Amino acid sequence: MLRNRSVVSIADIGNDELSEIFRIADDMEKSLKSGKSLALMNGKIMATFFYEPSTRTRLSFESAMHRLGGSVISVAEAKSSSFAKGETLADTVRMAEGYSDIIVIRHSMEGAARLASRFTNKPIINAGDGSGQHPTQTVLDLYTIKKELGDINGKTVTIVGDLRYGRTVHSLLLALARFDTKVNLVSPPMLKIPDYVMSMLPRDFRVDVVDDLQSVIEDTDVLYVTRIQKERFSDPNEYQSVIGSYSISNETVGSMKQKSIIMHPLPRVDEILPEVDLSPKAAYFRQANNGVPVRMAMISLILG
């Protein structure tokens, strides 16, 4: 169903396709565990263009393609090569089309991946566009919730942190709205969810903007924490005061339900104290590990 299609926004993936990705990601995980190598993408080439730095997303895309038996070509510093020479993204993509079967793009501007998809017939995967979308992250987040808690429906998800610029939050919220979930949004006032994101949610979707994490922590099944970037604050003292009131400690974890999890797209800085890592509720490293099987599933469905 995803065959030969670009994945730019979470809206490009229907619910049936999501289930199919989950099913195949499970298979991929099993084959990764068994240690046997796959040859599904033999002879296929993935080109990656990261105009913005990335560690996890890039490594997990490249690892996924290698695990499938395919190969990867990439521009070490896309920003310093084509972009700096003044080449448009449209031209870069038309050039890359001849060199690869699938193109992965991370860019600092919103809409970059959509634009790229208009200039090539090869499938484009959006690996993050500015504060826009990051659909493969969202799929792996949903996969993690399902795997950890058995189901996405019926869950209360509390999202904490930078809800304004955090692109993972915007895609995730739109995706959760497609399930029977309830969402609480907790953020400092200056980093609250933009109106344009709220306006994209269905009217009957249960979403509450709350000031105080404590007031919703006991009802939370999934605590999704995002990074509050220092750069967003002009005054370092303001950052310190904000981060203090939003950081997750063992005390926070103590008020959580028995069967609940803490997620984070990583890298985390001060938002989750290291002491929390030992709790079985700390799912963020397991979440990061899900990146490879989920991307393997998506690549193999697109190029299958």
Added chain:
Amino acid sequence: MEEQTLKISKIKDGTVIDHIPPGKALKVLSILRIDEKDGNSISIGIRVMSKRLGQKDVIKIENRDLEKFEVDKISLIAPDATISIVKNYEITEKFSVDLPQRLVGIVKCSNTNCITNTKEPVVGEFTLLSKHPLQIRCNYCERTMNEKEATASLF
């Protein structure tokens, strides 16, 4: 009612833009880039009575045709406007503006960090989400814009 509008003036040849929401006529003129330098004679009726709208604005411009892109722009702020072409005092053609489902090259995205605001070879492209109130979504960055933002960002 008809009499009241006609009282404003009769034109020999030109265009009548009718059923503009009350108070929006001046905005329509600015879309058409009609200013003091424009040589045509123009009559404007603001808040005149209308059967259909209660009140409406009307603009009559002598010796001026509208381009398709101008009609599309007008449709953003006056989605129910009717346009009549007058030849020798008679209406020879009459049509309603039609706010297209897909708006291409009419509005520029108001998100400064949108890829369409760079030197990439594309123009602003939007999907109509709602007519009343106006809401459009950028097909690239997916941000939505309301009437105020859209009319402030016309090409």
